[in-house]
Amino acid sequence: xxxxxxxxxxxxxxxxxxxxxxxxxxxxxxxxxxxxxxxxxxxxxxxxxxxxxxxxxxxxxxxxxxxxxxxxxxxxxxxxxxxxxxxxxxxxxxxxxxxxxxxxxxxxxxxxxxxxxxxxxxxxxxxxxxxxxxxxxxxxxxxxxxxxxxxxxxxxxxxxxxxxxxxxxxxxxxxxxxxxxxxxxxxxxxxxxxxxxxx
Ligand code: FES
Numbered sequence: 001x002x003x004x005x006x007x008x009x010x011x012x013x014x015x016x017x018x019x020x021x022x023x024x025x026x027x028x029x030x031x032x033x034x035x036x037x038x039x040x041x042x043x044x045x046x047x048x049x050x051x052x053x054x055x056x057x058x059x060x061x062x063x064x065x066x067x068x069x070x071x072x073x074x075x076x077x078x079x080x081x082x083x084x085x086x087x088x089x090x091x092x093x094x095x096x097x098x099x100x101x102x103x104x105x106x107x108x109x110x111x112x113x114x115x116x117x118x119x120x121x122x123x124x125x126x127x128x129x130x131x132x133x134x135x136x137x138x139x140x141x142x143x144x145x146x147x148x149x150x151x152x153x154x155x156x157x158x159x160x161x162x163x164x165x166x167x168x169x170x171x172x173x174x175x176x177x178x179x180x181x182x183x184x185x186x187x188x189x190x191x192x193x194x195x196x197x198x199x
Contacts, residue, residue: 050193052185055119063135065124068192072124072132073180075190082137082163083117085149092147093166095176103127104179107196113164113179121182121190122165128173131156137163152177 051068053075058064063076090096098109107115114120126133133152140146144153144160152161160168165177183196 050191053190056188074122074124076120078118089162094169100175103176108179123178126154127175
């Protein structure tokens, strides 16, 4: 059975241990504000600080998501077949040549809507009422029909986009999905929210 003395002894041990830990934390407190001053604050992130994406592990045909300005930004590594199929869809698309200037920077106003053809960088939000479309890379799945060459399907009201985010004709979405400003820091690092230095 424990006594008051036992408890006091235990408490003293606890206090000693706590003091030691606090000493350690004290050191950490010195370092943290220093580090913080070098990284963007959360408020700055929300306001639109650039976000870096590491695509070194992104495999062909795969899609990854990073968050920028509170929105999902997709990075899709397209295969040569996916790129070849883009050219065959023109007649089905509302803005096949990306003429609506608000939907991509000038340097992405090209056949693949990207800086490097194989990597699509795009805000993952439907241009109808803002749902997030689903990635549907399959060829001719039963629910999307025999002419489907892969793309994005918005489950909210059925808008369809190809693998460059170009909207199909006859769906509720009025424009292609948005390509944000971005630039490459290296072959495997993409900075989202900043134009290339040459743009
Ligand atoms: S929000 Fe995507 S189709 Fe309406």
